Amino acid sequence: GRVGRVLADELERAGVSFVVVEASADRASEADAKGLLTVIGNATEEATLDQAGATRAKTLATVLPDDALNVFITLTAQELNPKLEIIARAESPATERKLLRSGASKVVVPAALGAARISQLMTLPSAESLFSDDADLLGERLATIGLKMNQFRIEEDSPFAGRSIQDVAREARRGMLAVAIFTVDGQVEHQPDASRQLAPGETLVALCNRDDMERIAKRATGRTKMMYRGVTY
DSSP: OHHHHHHHHHHHHHTOOOOEEESOHHHHHHHHHTTOOEEESOTTSHHHHHHTTTTTOSEEEEOOSOHHHHHHHHHHHHHHOTTOEEEEEOSSTTHHHHHHHHTOSEEESSTTOSHHHHHHHTTSSSGGGGGSTTHHHHHHHHHTTTEEEEEEEOOTTOTTTTOBHHHHHHTOTTOEEEEEEEOTTSOEEESOOTTOBOOTTOEEEEEEEHHHHHHHHHHOOTTOEEEETTEEO
């Protein structure tokens, strides 16, 4: 579905290895044509998940638009691999508890939250606007999946100056999604390419695990700053 396609695009952009499980042969062919490793089958069946490598995988994301199926997939995957981190989509907030009891590590409510929603906020006139009117709602939703929006202004003496987004992302243990870059002349580059180099005076807005970003911020010497909800750290 749409959420799965967006997720696959973002994982591919981040350089993360993954396998797509798709019940539709036509959609599986589309994914295969894009060069994605795909398994055709029903994700609620143990054999399908096993074929996709669930017993060896670190993380599984079940993002079907059907809460009952996501619960069933979570139960099946957890039985196959008790150590598997499971990120599940929930259409109804009432399903969140059921998914957690079934073995989900994290539940995304609403499922639509992601790069598309965050990118919409980037149309606001300044970076600070990201952390104003929608800050509380956005922060709460990101917190449900252990993520945090961060803003970095790249100064002349910043260790990020001259480095690519991919280089910076490697310092994040759980991955990082570059949402946008505010250039020196005030332009906004949405979802910049991983090879894009950061220049002094630019501002990088990124989404990643809170602990990862705080660790990167502490390692960044000079005048590198991290801003969240209008507060500079």
